[in-house]
Amino acid sequence: MKEFGYQRVYDVADAVAVLDGDPEARFLGGGTNLVDLMKAGVERPGLLIDVRHLPLDRIEVTGDGGLRIGATVTNSDLAAHPEVRRRYPALAQAVLAGASGQLRNMATVGGNLLQRTRCGYFTDVARPCNKRLPGSGCPAITGEHRNHAILGASTACVAVHPSDMAVTLAAFDAVIGYETADGAGELALRDFYLPVGDTPHLETALPPGALITGVTLPPAPVAAVSRYRKVRERASYAFGIGSVAAALTVRDGVVADVRLAFGAVASRPWRAAEAERVLTGGPATAEAFAAAADTELAAARPLPDNGYKVTLMRNLVVAVLTELAEEAGR
Template sequence: MKQFDYRRAHDVDGALALLAADPDARFLGGGTNLVDLMKTGVERPARLVDLRELPLDRVERTPDGGLRVGATVTNSDLAAHPYVRRHYPALTQAVLAGASGQLRNMATVGGNLLQRTRCGYFTDVSRPCNKRAPGSGCPAVSGEHHNHAVLGASDHCVAVHPSDMGVALTAFDAVVSYETPDGPGRTPVTDFYLPVGDTPHRETTLPPGALITHITLPPAPAARSRYRKVRERASYAFAIGSVAAALTVEDGRVREARLALGAVASRPWRARAAEAVLTGAPADGTTFAAAADAELAAARPLPRNGYKVPLMRNLVVSVLTELAEGDAR
């Protein structure tokens, strides 16, 4: 590892100032992703600014019945919060599916949203990677890509975003708030991640030097929601496909649907085409299959990851069926 300076911030303004003082500085939350990347040489910060003493570690209800989650709240505390478990069950399920207990105890909400891809070419500094070294190429396109993107990818990058939490937050229309030296800002999670295009090294809309301060969730769209994750082994592993869904059914028809897909694109994928098919339609298997097909019509699988298309179709139908049957009881 490269030698680095370490500073501990005690307030948001101080954290921003410490980062601004060194162009090669990085914010440190739980370190469960950043430190790993430092060990492999992918990240080489000259300074780490530790955020764990900032007053951003609370989960609070908002006046309208939503939720405000501080950026340094640990994944474990978020998953265990009674209001989250009752009103946003898909978020609790996503967090609990996302890592081992030890990692959840360290990892933070803000850090989770900013974690980098686990693509093997990205994490191997001896190989080219447009995300790590712009213009060097994407060997995954013709190489190992069985767990790579089938939606929204490009010839420049086919890696997927690894966050489980981000998929649930996308389905719930969460908003990311941040501070910069020039003042505060906010952006919906659905707009937070940039399309991969020909600039895969630019991953988010977060301004340079910005610090995520909290995530806001609007009131839960439905009493019932689910997060389902498929992985290659039952123990801790990243997804090969996942679904976060919230469904409201009245008189046998879908009144409202929220749907997001994970491990299929460079960002958590909001399934707008599927939602359009679902809204107002009968809450049955035929509708659910049609919704999945509408979303996956845009899929462009590579030679060795085409299995993800039927996998995601079956996963969407299964999760929506479970939610609809729960509403019917």
């Protein structure tokens, strides 16, 4: 591992100023992803700026009934918070599905949003990878790609985004707050992650030198009846091969509101906007749920070894929405 410096900061402005003065520096939250990448030689920062002591560790109900979540809130505290469980239960479920208790105790909300793909070609510095070394190629396309993307990929990269939490945040229209040397700003999560295109190494729309300060969830009554379901190849805390964040409001057998997002199938959390459009105002039936899933998945472009994900996601959508419809009818 490359030698690096370490500096602890206690003020947001100071943290941004330190990073602004050292282009080789990286912010350090829990380190559950960054330190692993440093050990592998993928990340080689000259300085780690420890931000865990910044005053960004609170979860607050906003005046309009949403939630504001600080960037240094741990995943454990997020999953256990009573207002998260009451207002956005799928978010708590996603965090619990994402990692073991030990990792959740360390990992932070800001760091979770910035974690990088677990594609084996990306984490192996001896192999080419456009995300790690632009222009070197994507060997996953003709190599091992069983767990890779079926939606929104490109000829430059077929890796998937690993965050469970971000999938649920996408379903509920989260907004990411950040601070730079030029002041504060916000990005809707739908704009936060960039399309992979031919520049897979450019992953977010954060301005250079930006520090994530928190996440705001707007009020969403539909989120009170929500669920996160993750499928993985083994029951332990493994990265998913497909997941769904869903919320549903049914009135008189008709879908009044629905939120749907997919995980582990694209380079970023995939908001299933077409499926939502098809479902809204229609019957809350398994047949309608399947038709909506088919509409969304018509855009899938699977590779030879990951076509199973199309069927998996269709079945997952139907199962989760059917459960929510039954729950709403009680």
